[in-house]
Amino acid sequence: MTPKINKIPLAFGSTAIELDIPERNISSVILPSEPEKKEDAAFLIKKALENPVKSKRLSEIVNPDSGIVIIVSDVTRPTPTAKLLPPLLEELYLGGAKDENITVVFALGLHRDQTEEESRKLVGNEVYGKIRCIQHNTHKCRRIGMTSRGTPIEIFESVLDADIIIGTGSIEFHYYAGYSGGAKSVLPGVSSTEAVITNHKMMIDEKAVSGRVDGPVRQDMEEAAKITGLDFILNVVLDSKKEIVAAVAGGFIEAHRKGMEVVDSMYKVPVEPADAVIVSCGGFPKDINLFQANKALDNATQAVKEGGSIILVAECAEGIGNQVYECWNRECRSPDDAIERFKKCFEFGGHKTAIIAKISKKFRLYLVSKLPEEQTRTAFFTPMASLKDALSAVLSENPDAKIHLMPHGGQTLPVRKDN
Structure with missing residues (x-):
C-alpha cells in the first residue's frame, strides 16, 4: 500500500519549495497564532x-x-x-x-x-x-x-x-x-x-x-x-x-x-522535541543571506532532540551576508576552533560562526540553499541539492523519524514541553 503523502509549501526566497513527506513522519506543523482583528x-x-x-x-x-x-x-x-x-x-x-x-x-x-x-x-x-x-x-x-x-x-x-x-x-x-x-x-x-x-x-x-x-x-x-x-x-x-x-x-x-x-x-509554541525539524525562514527577506537565516535555525533547535537533524531551507541569494562571518567560516577549521577563537577574541560577525559551531556539535545540520557547496561546508552545514535529498538523508538513517515542520522559522519559537 502506498503511504499517504502530504504536500507542504515552504517559502524559499520569493518562491516556495513543495515538500513531499509521508504523513506518518510528520510530528506537527509549528505555526504562530496572530490576532485576526487588530485595533487602531x-x-x-x-x-x-x-x-x-x-x-x-x-x-x-x-x-x-x-x-x-x-x-x-x-x-x-x-x-x-x-x-x-x-x-x-x-x-x-x-x-x-x-x-x-x-x-x-x-x-x-x-x-x-x-x-x-x-x-x-x-x-x-x-x-x-x-x-x-x-x-x-x-x-x-x-x-x-x-x-x-x-x-x-x-x-x-x-x-x-x-x-x-x-x-x-x-x-x-x-x-x-x-x-x-x-x-x-x-x-x-x-x-x-x-x-x-x-x-x-x-x-x-x-x-x-x-x-x-x-x-x-x-x-x-x-x-x-x-x-x-x-x-x-x-x-x-x-x-x-x-x-x-x-x-x-x-x-x-x-x-x-x-x-x-x-x-x-x-509566537511561542509548546512542542515535544522530535527526531528532526525542517525549517524555512519564511522566505525573502528573512533568507536573503545566511547571516539573517541563522535566526530561524536558532529557533528550530528547541524543537529537536539532541543528536537529531535540522534541515534549514534558506535561499541565501546574497550569499553569507557579512564579511567577518565569511572570514571566520573560512579560517575556523572545526566547531571547537570557532568556539575557542570567540572566547579569546570577540568580533561581531564572528559570533555567528561560534553560535552555529555550538549548534553543529548538538545536531546534524543540512542546508538547502543557493550557496556554493564549499561555503556551506565551512559554515558547518551539510549542503543539499534539494529538499527531497535532505529529507531522504534524514529518513535513510531513521525511516520512522518524527519530523516537525516550521514554515515561519524566523518568527516562531518552539518551547520544549520537557522544560
Missing part, C-alpha cells in the same frame, strides 16, 4: 500612554522646564517610530513640555550613521521639522559606572544631560538578549563601543537565547539602563505584516515584561 494603532498607543505599567503618566512626570530625550530605533529595526512619536509628544505636551527642550536620539549602537533622508523618514516630516533629531555617537560617551558583570556604563552625553530619558522600540524575540525592546534603547542603543562589545561577549552563555530574560546579556542591559536612569518606555509588538498589535508603556522592566507576554502568546 494610534488608539493602542494612546491607551498604553494613559495606563502606564508601574509608573506615573509622562504628563505627570515632566514640566515646562524638563530637558527630555526620546531614544528611537535606527533604520535597521522594524519599529514604526513615525506612528509612536505623535501620541508620545501629545502626552508630553499635556505636562507642559516644550519642543525646544525635546531631543530625539537615534539609537545606532555600533551601526552605521544614517542619511538625513533616512532620519526624516523614520520620525516623519512634521516631527523632523520641529524637534531636534540627532544620532548617537560612540565617541561622545561618558562613563558613569560599571555593571556587576564588568560592563562599563558609557552613555552618549546628550542622553546623560537630559532630565527625563524615554526609550521607544518594538518587542520581538532576540537570539541572545531574549527579546528586543526595553533596556536595549540604552545598551547597546546609546552606549560606547567598549560597553557594547563587553555586553555582547556574553552571548554564548547557555541562557543567552531567544525567549528568556534571565540570560546575562539582557540582565546586564537592564542593570545599565537602571544606573543610567531610563525613566519610561513606549514599546510596541508587531505582527508578521509589521502592523502594531499591542503597545505597552511605563517602567522599563515591568512594561517590557507585559509586552513580552503578548509576543509569547503569538
